[in-house]
Amino acid sequence: MISIQQVTKMYGPKFAVDQLSMEIAQGEHLALLGASGSGKTTLLRMINRLIEPTCGTITINGEDLTTQPAHLLRRDIGFVLQANSLFPHYTVEENISVVPNLLKWDQQKTQARVTELLDKVHLPAAYRNRYPHQLSGGEGQRVNLARALAANPPVLLMDEPFSALDNITRTAIRQLFKELEELKSKTIIMVTHDVQEAFEMGDSIALLQNGKLLQKGKPADLLYHPANEAVKEFLAGSYLSLALAATPAEEIWQWLADKNNKRS
Numbered sequence: 001m002i003s004i005q006q007v008t009k010m011y012g013p014k015f016a017v018d019q020l021s022m023e024i025a026q027g028e029h030l031a032l033l034g035a036s037g038s039g040k041t042t043l044l045r046m047i048n049r050l051i052e053p054t055c056g057t058i059t060i061n062g063e064d065l066t067t068q069p070a071h072l073l074r075r076d077i078g079f080v081l082q083a084n085s086l087f088p089h090y091t092v093e094e095n096i097s098v099v100p101n102l103l104k105w106d107q108q109k110t111q112a113r114v115t116e117l118l119d120k121v122h123l124p125a126a127y128r129n130r131y132p133h134q135l136s137g138g139e140g141q142r143v144n145l146a147r148a149l150a151a152n153p154p155v156l157l158m159d160e161p162f163s164a165l166d167n168i169t170r171t172a173i174r175q176l177f178k179e180l181e182e183l184k185s186k187t188i189i190m191v192t193h194d195v196q197e198a199f200e201m202g203d204s205i206a207l208l209q210n211g212k213l214l215q216k217g218k219p220a221d222l223l224y225h226p227a228n229e230a231v232k233e234f235l236a237g238s239y240l241s242l243a244l245a246a247t248p249a250e251e252i253w254q255w256l257a258d259k260n261n262k263r264s
């Protein structure tokens with residue numbers, strides 16, 4: 001479990017994150033949602049200590065992050081960035097092998113893991129010898145995911161992982177993320193400014209504004225039980241499509257059936 005307690009990050013006089021507290025359960029898939037500048041990336045990067053909080057504490061399974069060296073912490077936390085974040089002079093295989101090599105896995109084990117991961121992200125095995133510039137945006141993002149998963153970290157952080165992709169590719173990659181068995185048991189925190197994406201990908205959503213947490217809950221909670229006017233306003237523009245995304249199909253059928261019964 002990840003516990004964020006009263007965490008603040010200041011840049012000069014500005015609060016990027018402002019006394020924010022929340023808990024993220026093991027296996028939770030959380031979408032960090034908010035407008036540009038609301039503090040999403042800053043919060044995400046404090047979880048793997050790429051950014052240090054000004055004050056407050058973050059613990060993983062009860063252990064304060066600051067008690068272990070940052071580079072050791074990051075081995076247990078996969079990080080998926082936007083497209084184009086692969087090492088340009090490394091082949092696909094070398095990119096995916098970065099963490100296994102740091103962990104000094106033997107070569108055979110690493111090669112087998114690369115083969116397995118290429119298959120899981122639906123890339124041909126021969127792609128292992130390609131360089132990032134020889135990949136499309138969607139293929140690059142599949143390799144990014146494979147790299148983050150290589151040493152099977154229990155926690156995965158993702159910063160706008162789909163934002164640089166065109167619509168069709170984005171839909172395909174989101175589908176892959178949703179179907180991939182290896183991701184299901186992991187704790188995932190994904191930054192997005194796209195409301196639809198948060199509702200589609202998150203089994204919970206934390207909505208941020210000006211560095212503060214407005215509400216954290218299941219998508220349907222935010223929609224049907226907004227904690228305040230700001231949450232209501234943020235979601236208002238896409239209410240109908242979100243209602244469809246947040247409501248299981250069987251409930252919609254039931255609702256339609258009830259309506260029909262009332263009419264007759």
Ligand SMILES: Nc1ncnc2c1ncn2[C@@H]1O[C@H](COP(=O)(O)OP(=O)(O)OP(=O)(O)O)[C@@H](O)[C@H]1O
Nearest residue numbers: 011015016034035036037038039040041042043193
């Ligand atoms: N290194 C920095 N120095 C100064 N201010 C910063 C720095 N990094 C972030 N900020 C400020 O902190 C606030 C939060 O930034 P952050 O990048 O966390 O927001 P965000 O919600 O991820 O935005 P976006 O969706 O645009 O990436 C912003 O006002 C930003 O300008």
